[in-house]
Amino acid sequence: MKRFFPILSILTAILLAYALYQALVVVPTDALQGDVYRIIYYHVPSAWTAFLLFLINFVASIIYLIRRSPKVDIVALVCAEVGVVFCTVVLVTGPIWARPVWGIWWAPGDIRLTSTLVLWLIYVSYLVLRRFSTSAQTQVLAAALAVFGALDVPLVYFSIWFFRTQHPQPVIGGGGSMDPRMLRVLLINWLAFLCFAFLVCWSRYRLEVLHREVDQAHALESLAGAGMAEKASLPLSRSAP
């Protein structure tokens, strides 16, 4: 598996460059918004990637609650963390796009941006819980929180959806169908970002495995003072440094 990492990295870099070229040069300018609409090629794929990662986090958390397999827990953690990064990208590029198009940075009534913000808050609280937990079973607490967060998403969406009908809407809905060329470039960009996200998740996964190995080694160390280390060894594998 390890040998594929550099190959995949190079392929992803090429794909990202190609997607960037498509987004900036090949695709025609939007008649209404001008060139600034091209933010969509980063904004939307990032959002889709983040949602996909959060979905995987949800599924992995449920599986963890049933099966208690440590690997599934690492998958959940990794997806939440990388998902938050992509979600941050969405939240930063969103206002940058909104400013020239709508004239304001943030529209509280905008359902997509606001619900993404809530999503971001939920998963940040998930990461904070994992960080601050003193429990020996942090994974269980985190998995439960992930389930709560995922259950919250549709409710957030509907509450904002109804809330905005009371407010003046700065958003001109995504009405009208998309130019097929634009859709094609959008999908190319999404593919590129998915590959990138996969690589990041992979690295983060390996980091977490290494982290747990170090913890294990410390646990061995902590009680080895009385010369007991040879007699007992923890069952989890410890790779050579």
Added chain:
Amino acid sequence: MSDVPNNAWPNNVRPAINVHNVIKQFGRFAALRGVTAEFDAGRFHAILGDNGAGKTTLLRAIAGLAQPTQGRISIFGKAPRDACRDLGYMPHPSLLYDEMSGMENLRYFAGLYGIGGDDACQAAIRAVGLDPELPRPVGQYSQGMRQRMSLARALLHDPKILLLDEPFSNVDVHSAAEMVALLKSMRGAGKTIFVVTHQASLLEGVADEFIWMQAGQIVNRTTNARTAASVRAPDSSREGAP
């Protein structure tokens, strides 16, 4: 449920608790590192060891309060949580509400075990030598009284196994001796007793077995308190209460 009547136990010894390769890890610290042991029913076991040897963790794991990272524990063939009616647990904190009287406390805990009526509560309080009518809230008890009330709480549902964590620390010599006498009589009544303690000398001639723990493992089991610590490594020479 056991098919052996209570009074037959001391003569008819069989394992009450089976601990198999139990490992408990807290982040970067392993409190238990592969503990395997069998403990006979109807006996008095004293668990000794230095601070951080894993005594309390082992007791909590047997009580079902700590989930082993690996390995398994069975009590009369059942998982600790399923055997909770057979277990009486008395840790160092009192596990009592300071604002309520002893009787109010016990009435609540009896409810948790589905025991109605005051009879069981009064019997448990009398068994530890306290007065059920005492109206004072537990917060105003002396340490020795609180310790005994805590034992009454552990005895409430007449468990077959008693798990005690440091029952003699922070109490005066007289109270400690009374507590030992109480435990001795309970062992005579056929209960299996586990005591985690620093004060091994108190249990000399009372406990059937002394178990010495070190670095998350059981390193010695003897019938004599003095020889229990004989196998430990020379560099760890701390003993007795802090």
Added chain:
Amino acid sequence: MNSLWAVTLATLKKDIRLEWRSKDALNSMLFFSLLVVVIFAFAFDPLAEESRHIAGGLIWVAFLFAAVVALNQTWARELRNQVLDAYRVSPAPANALFLAKAVGNFIFVSVLEALMTPLFVVFYNLHVLGPAWQLIPIALLGTWALVVNGTFFAAMSLRTRSREIMLPLLLFPISIPAVLGMVAGTTAVLTGDNPAHFYIVLLLTYDVVFTTACLLLFETILHAE
């Protein structure tokens, strides 16, 4: 099933008795939300005509913060002398403990609301333009929404460092739809501009979904030491 209700009732009685003797939670909650009302009165002009539009938000924000004070107290009581361990070694169902705590908090927060609402009415010179009876289901469902998740997350944050800060951190993001429903619903009734039915349905859905989730997962949380 029988023992579930018996233990729930016993635990609830015990909690109310303890609260009655110490009055920790209720006193601190009352004083806290009183402060919030006074500070809000300074920060916003309560006599302005648009106060009707913001009052719903102010009331619920005050109650939300006050509820956090109460929620932190509930489990603190069980941590003193580690009484929670006594519950955990007993055969009593975990959900009975959860229900008792949630209902207890519901009662405490409702009492607080009943005491504070007249104060808000006086301070902000409120009179309701919409159908006032709808405020009752909004208040009941909204309070339960805060309290059910709050009780759960307070139990969760027992196992964290600096748990008193952890509770709002976990609770607030998940509670956003509920808070939005309460605030917007209350505002809708106060101003009478639009119907509040949707918000009642939203709160009801929220309550059902999260009460179920809490009951399914509480045992796991309680035993994750």
Added chain:
Amino acid sequence: MNAIKFLFAAYIATWVIHAFYLGTLVRRFSRLREQLRELGKK
């Protein structure tokens, strides 16, 4: 034409965020490797 600045700002911001995150990953990796090396010595 001023709007084009926003386009570039968004693209650059995206990569700055990703680079920042990757940076933290690299830092965490190297710290762990160091710890492993120290453990190996003992």
